[in-house]
Amino acid sequence: MNPLITAFDAQLHRDQVISLWQAVFGYEADHNAPLLVIDKKLEFGDGLFFVALDDQAVIGTVMAGYDGHRGWIYSIAVSPNYRKQRIGSTLLAFAERKLSEIGCMKINLQIMEGNEAVENFYLANGYHTEKRISMGKRLPENIA
Ligand SMILES: CC(C)(COP(=O)(O)OP(=O)(O)OC[C@H]1O[C@@H](n2cnc3c(N)ncnc32)[C@H](O)[C@@H]1OP(=O)(O)O)[C@@H](O)C(=O)NCCC(=O)NCCS
Numbered sequence: 063m064n065p066l067i068t069a070f071d072a073q074l075h076r077d078q079v080i081s082l083w084q085a086v087f088g089y090e091a092d093h094n095a096p097l098l099v100i101d102k103k104l105e106f107g108d109g110l111f112f113v114a115l116d117d118q119a120v121i122g123t124v125m126a127g128y129d130g131h132r133g134w135i136y137s138i139a140v141s142p143n144y145r146k147q148r149i150g151s152t153l154l155a156f157a158e159r160k161l162s163e164i165g166c167m168k169i170n171l172q173i174m175e176g177n178e179a180v181e182n183f184y185l186a187n188g189y190h191t192e193k194r195i196s197m198g199k200r201l202p203e204n205i206a
Contacts, residue, residue: 063147065114065121067156075113076100078120086139093205099125099137112156114140114149124153126161133158133166154187172196 070079080096089095103111103125114122121144127134135157140150161169171189173180181191 063116063144063149065116065144065149065152067112067114067153069109070100070104070111070113070123072100072104074118075120079113079123082120082123082139082141083137085142087137093200095206098206110157110160112153112160114153116144122149122153124157126157128161128164128166130165133161133169135169135171150183151187154184 076097079100083089083096087094092098100111108128110126110128112124112126113120120141122138122140124138125136127136135154138150138153138157140153158169169189171184173184185191
């Protein structure tokens with residue numbers, strides 16, 4: 063299938079993206095609450111949040127980030143009914159192109175523990191597994 067990939071539009075896509083993410087990711091951490099994540103990304107205004115559409119229906123998402131040093135890929139998801147039709151790969155390539163256009167030289171991403179099988183999706187799309195220790199720290203003052 064050849065989906066339309068377009069910039070996320072809050073009015074058109076917010077509710078559908080929240081439903082998709084809740085179904086696909088089932089977030090537990092406060093800082094990953096879909097509404098908060100979407101609002102923060104829109105507030106930041108980098109335009110690096112995209113959806114795949116089948117007609118008006120959101121069937122996939124990808125969020126990217128660029129900080130002047132590395133590009134990052136987040137929240138790539140395809141509706142279960144639409145998987146294995148290269149929609150995920152198309153979303154990933156679209157985000158890569160957008161990052162490249164703004165000067166990004168290298169993209170990083172993380173795979174959560176328990177989701178190791180998805181490594182094959184990224185390997186199939188030209189990524190390499192890099193041995194790193196991934197660390198994080200929450201800043202609670204910014205988490206609603
Ligand atoms: C990962 C995901 C986005 C892939 O979407 P998709 O549209 O089905 O992927 P594609 O059709 O572009 O797959 C391309 C190739 O990647 C591999 N692949 C795709 N999904 C995979 C998965 N879940 N596990 C392992 N390999 C996968 C396959 O080799 C596939 O090629 P094939 O169909 O010829 O076998 C989708 O499975 C998804 O939404 N998963 C849940 C959310 C998630 O885990 N996101 C990643 C967070 S790090």
